[in-house]
Amino acid sequence: MGKVLVLNASYEPLNITSWRRAAVLLIKGKAEQVEHNGKLVYTEFPLPTVIRLRYYVRVPYKEIPLTRRNILHRDNHSCQYCSYTGDDLTLDHVIPRSRGGGDSWENIVTACVRCNVNKGSRTPKEANMILRHPPRKPYSSLHFEVAKHLKSGTHQEWRKYVIGL
Known part of the structure; x- marks a missing residue:
């Protein structure tokens, strides 16, 4: 019911x-x-x-674990840069690990392969890419x-x- x-x-x-x-x-x-x-x-x-x-x-x-599945769920299984929804989604560090960005709810978003490669090791601002929703902890x-x-x-x-x- x-x-x-x-x-x-x-x-x-x-x-x-x-x-x-x-x-x-x-x-x-x-x-x-x-x-x-x-x-x-x-x-x-x-x-x-x-x-x-x-x-x-x-x-x-109760702490919510930072897992790929939970991040995809938080971001509605769509790229946070171009809104693509599909099977080949990756996780992107907003501030790249090469620049000291860590693994946290506020620094990881879902991205399609194309946007992730396009952004590279730059910040979204440097790559002129806008996040649809700022990442946050659920x-x-x-x-x-x-x-x-x-x-x-x-x-x-x-x-x-x-x-x-």
Whole structure:
């Protein structure tokens, strides 16, 4: 039937759960319904799409690993210079390693082979190439999951609860 965005008592996104688990939390009084899509689970019980926990849950910070897969996902599998989307994408250091640029979320972007070779060991400014989006560290791993649902066109009501999308 669908996925449900779970918000902490402070309205910050915690995770995505099944509609069944969300219904259990609502019935037990541990959560309240914030958004629904108009469909009914039972008579007088609308199917939730966003719920909020009644009590604050402390969640430890979890570092998002800097991997090729995560960078491609962050950059929407497209070249950050020319918008090319395809199979032969590479990773480009905005400040080249030869100039002291390191491996960090803020220094690596997705680039097609042509743009990566064209840029070479220069900065984007020196190569007269403009980045479509400045590279930044994702807010959370949940950010990736929510972004996937929003880009597919489902659960647009989640957008107002997530920063940076």
